[in-house]
């Protein structure tokens with residue numbers, strides 16, 4: 001009899017992908033416990049998460065995962081069946097400037113979490129990995145068999161965590177781990193209540209562009225116009241955050257299928273250049289998006305596009321929402337929340 005996973009600890013549950021995943025899990029009957037340090041979001045997210053889902057979170061803990069005592073206390077208080085681990089720093093440009101912080105938070109936090117899981121007999125984990133581990137790959141689209149060649153500390157921290165998880169699963173047969181390599185999550189919840197609202201100036205292109213459209217930032221700097229692409233700008237595989245959230249719920253439903261480490265790419269399977277994204281956002285917002293081409297950002301690669309076949313075969317699931325929907329939903333969230341989650345900011 002498959003044991004249903006009912007209580008999920010979501011680390012980073014106040015973040016962009018974490019909050020949308022919490023809504024999806026609540027809507028599907030999971031008990032959801034959140035641990036977040038609020039370093040890149042605010043507690044206002046939890047009010048909105050519960051409003052959108054129409055259900056309460058089981059508990060929210062403001063903790064830094066590296067605080068092993070605080071983390072252990074969470075496992076002592078709740079019958080956690082599975083952990084969904086989002087908590088990490090995730091901006092590539094920032095990771096080049098602050099590598100030690102990225103390894104400390106992303107790898108150190110994961111190690112602390114794995115220790116607490118070991119200590120409390122929790123052996124099921126969905127890990128938030130990233131397409132950036134593939135680095136500057138020759139051919140697209142990328143499958144999970146393509147080699148990891150990280151070109152920046154963020155990507156290297158994610159690849160390091162995957163290698164740690166592989167070692168843990170090799171050593172003990174009772175661990176079941178799914179590592180989901182997101183391509184570029186974008187968009188927002190269609191209600192307009194949840195979206196991407198990082199603290200400070202956004203490092204990622206979609207929230208930055210949304211702020212330009214809203215007149216809160218002057219213009220978009222396009223990092224590099226000399227890549228070997230159709231229009232010289234970087235190509236990425238943008239995937240709607242609602243699709244990413246759905247995939248996490250499916251991951252929990254499939255974790256109990258077998259033990260060991262499995263890895264899946266999460267992408268739409270098509271590439272969009274920065275200038276194509278600007279055009280799509282102009283159409284969605286009806287706003288001009290002034291931009292200027294500047295030199296490449298250190299750590300960036302030319303293109304990253306997913307081959308999403310593996311997850312389609314395993315779960316019978318594909319991402320369905322296109323770039324136009326991502327721009328439309330991201331614009332709605334920004335228009336309704338010009339100051340992000342700082343209510344009244």
Ligand code: WQD
Nearest residue numbers: 090091092130182183184203204205208221222223234300
């Ligand atoms: C996208 C494109 C930039 C900002 C992200 C996440 C990472 C991972 C992968 C989940 C690139 C260009 C950007 C700007 C620009 N996702 N750009 N001007 O670097 O692909 O990584 O997706 O794990 O966590 O950070 O995303 O949005 O920063 O860049 O021209 O102001 O937009 O050069 O071509 P990236 P991004």
